[in-house]
Amino acid sequence: MMIGHIEKNLKILGELVMLSKDFFYCMFTRPFYWGRLFEQIIQLGVGSLSITIVIGIVTGLVMTLQFGYGLAKFGGTLYVPAIVSLSLMRELAPIFTSLLIAGRIGSGISAEIGAMNVTQQIDAIRALGTNPIRVLVVPRVLSTVLALPLLTTLSAFMGIIGGFSIAYAEFAMPPGFYINKVLSTVQFTDVFGAMFKTAFFGFNIAIIACYRGFQTKEGTKGVGEATTWVVVTTSIIILVSDFFLSKLLILLFD
Amino acid sequence: MTENILEVKNLVKRFDEKVVHRDISFFLKTGETIGLLGNSGTGKSVLLRSLIGLEQIEGGEILFHQQRIDHLSEQQLYPIRTKISYSFQNAALFDSISVYENIAYPLFEHSRLTEDEIKVKVRNILKTVNLEQAIDLMPSDLSGGMQKRVGLARSMVLSPEIMLYDEPTAGLDPVNIEMVLDIMNRFKKQGLSGILVTHDIPAAKKICDRILILKDGMIGFTGTVEEFENSKDPFVQSFLGQ
Incomplete structure (x- = not known):
């Protein structure tokens, strides 16, 4: 039972590695579908803007409120801009945005490719002499890798703005002080680290979602199972790998 | 003499332990349309899919213009698939x-x-x-x-040079069946070769030059439409009765 489970997971891992290999091959060889890439960036990236902005602002608001009152007891309100901006940029924005994208985009990709698979549209792509990895996987993975870091940066920025408004309204913090503190705390390496992490998460979300889409069987039931599997798996991968990537970035830059 | 545009020799196809095709051999001549019949689950569509590499075969040979295509990679099959086209059931x-x-x-x-x-x-x-x-x-x-x-x-x-039709008339009303058959006939008159997988015997008789029937993973009958209609074999007659 245990061995069977391990075997099954190793098989999935092997197939994912093979799909990744094919993805890189197709990405660097012709034809490259620029049109499909831009289409996906708009669909996946621009389509996620509103929810990213909302999450960013709300996180900034809540963080500032909690830290503001918490630290006020020790006379530490002045540290709020630094704490909020740094935690947003380094951890909260990357994790929240990636989990959100795993739910929104990961499930969407697996459902779309899964539905195409069960209705033989993937076979049709192959039967028409074209490569489904080139047509479907490359634009989706690449657009997620490009869009997720940008969405994360936007989310962190909106969080800082949210924090700014609460710091000013609730704690009467001077705007100039808040901005100065944020600018002196958040370094380029923090932004780079967040973008690096989320590019890694984006690749994992999209490649796993595409993989599961291609594996989908048993009609609509299979599509439902695939989307659930993708959200759960990618969420776990994001959370676990975040620890190791954070450790790596601290070793490199701190 | 018309050449064999497609030839299948001793094809074997398995899904894990289940043997679908144990020894399938047939040919398709240029401009000819053959009907592939068989009971449900005998692997008609699987055979059709195998011909263009949508399914991997475990043994045998598939030749297109006398060149083996069964061992080609997915990438190498793409140009072949522009010459052998597949019309899906759905x-x-x-x-x-x-x-x-x-x-x-x-x-x-x-x-x-x-x-x-x-x-x-x-x-x-x-x-x-x-x-x-x-x-x-x-x-x-x-x-x-x-x-x-x-x-x-x-x-x-x-x-394309060959069209693989997977149950083109399944689930259609008589008017649409006639329309689809008419289109297929027009393609045939243009010189297109074809393999028709169907349960629709009148359609097969109308379109095809020869009939093949799958039985127990092998070709159980092969002959012209006339031979098919006049066969005394109870297995063949069971199809004519449908």
């Missing part, structure tokens, strides 16, 4: 794009035509399947019969 149209985009897709991929030339070509092929007015519709706006005709148009647009 049409398998891309449901997120229009009828025009569905039919234009292989042209954008494999031809050097300009967009204007592609538009003309798509209109012409739609005219042959009597669906010129559906060019801007989405697949979901079409009836089952119309979808099958668009699927046929998409399969034909690259002017």
